[in-house]
Amino acid sequence: MAISKDLIRGHIDTIILNILNQSDSYGYQVGKSVRILSQNQYDLNEATLYTAFRRLEKSGDITSYWGDETQGARRKYYKITPAGQAHLTHAIAEWAFAKNVISQLITGTIAEGEES
């Protein structure tokens, strides 16, 4: 089973915030974390990832800084801001509420004679 783009679209920012909330990270590693967290069920395209980083940086949810790698190229790390953490907390609460309702709406059945 694969998760469709439409289904996950609204959650990409939250996914990234959740990962960055655990530690600062850079693009490729965030992509890997998505794979690990989803147990290989979901692959976030890197192009999508970079677009999301830009969006989150603009909205003030994350900031970035350059690492001080001594060898190889310097990595650009992303860090969640207090505003981003607040958004994440809100998004998690929203999800906890919505997932049950949506699940009910999609799979629930109306018992015969039930009315309100």
Add this chain to the structure above:
Amino acid sequence: MTSIEMAIRTRLDVIFSKYTPNEQLTEFKEELVADLLDAYQDFAKQDKSHDEALDDAFAQLGDIDTILRELSQTKKQENDDSKSQTKKSSFFEFSNDGLHLGNLHIDGQGVRLGDDIVIDGKHDKVQLGDWLHVDRSGARVGRKYYRFDEDEPSDTTHTPSWSVAHHNAQIPTSDKPFVFDYKNADVHFYSNDKADLITLDEFFSRDNNRYFADIQETNEQISVTQGDNPLLFHVRTQVNIGLPKDFNHGKITMINHSGRIMAQDLSLQQFNLYLHAGNFRGNHIQAETANWQIHAGEVKVQELNFKHADIFNKSGNLKLDNMTVEDSHITVTSGTVQISHFTGGGQFATHTGSLRLRIDKLTDDLKLQAKTGSIRVTMPESQDCYFNLSANMGSIVMDHTETTHFDKNTNSYKCGFYGDNPKFTIDANVDSGTIKVY
């Protein structure tokens, strides 16, 4: 600068050359260099050559044109204010918020030493550098990941939590073909502990006998057909089909119009699949013949071993790992084909999409075709062979050594052989696109 970094930069230069340079683009390019280097290192572990790992690293990047266009249009903005905000905190702090001593933090979030050592009770998380990560869902030690919960496809014989009705049937095995015909169910094939019985367990989210499958035997076949399927409301259905471990003469045909199918540890004579919309996931499947037709869906199978395989996917992706098929006919109309550790021969075709094939060993000729798209092939490690590569519109790139002999060698047509003792031929053709051979 290493030669790898140089190669990455050169390729990026080509991609970036379409855009007017500005600060944002330069910064983004630097970011990409580091990430691509990482990706390259990962691919280099399994890929044979430098070039191949480089192509794979760039392939997983996806389409960055949109973001490049965006960045090339952004004006430099006051982006310095964010940096001035990060205030310097003092070396030692002790308050109700917790204890901070240099980069050692003990507070409501747990115990952290820099970013490397994290003990976080609230989220049940322990992390030691990049090497050990343990949390509720699993543990990652080095590069290995261990999952704690047992939500694996292997554990499919349990009753789903939403089930309110259970129908169980046992059918003696037979040389006649078995046809399972479902409209919309989650189907799990697994190997049971019986010697000569097929076990069928159906679970439903509503309780009514008329949903139960109907089992019929005729002279030609034994059919198991999904029961009534109400149109007005949805009845969730899961079917677990247990087959004897060595059902080597078994002929199974599974039809599912929409829904998913999982199969694990099967050893059969014939395993056919018709899936209209949905996904198929398999692990360790062995059969003489396999005929799979998928209309729109994703197919992911590990360890498959067939004599003849006919796989057709109209739209969707096909990912096969550890595939041994003497005679393969693989066709994907629109979508990608990714095959790793392939042993065998046959035909592979995509109409629109890419074909990525890593060959372990050839046991027959191979014919590869992509109408619009790309073909990328990794040659077997230690096996000589002939090659015949042509691109009607496009180009061919090939790694060659002193043992490569060319009969013809142009940009769009290459034929010849590798080594002293070639036996089988790899024939590849693209209408418009590229062929790359490593």
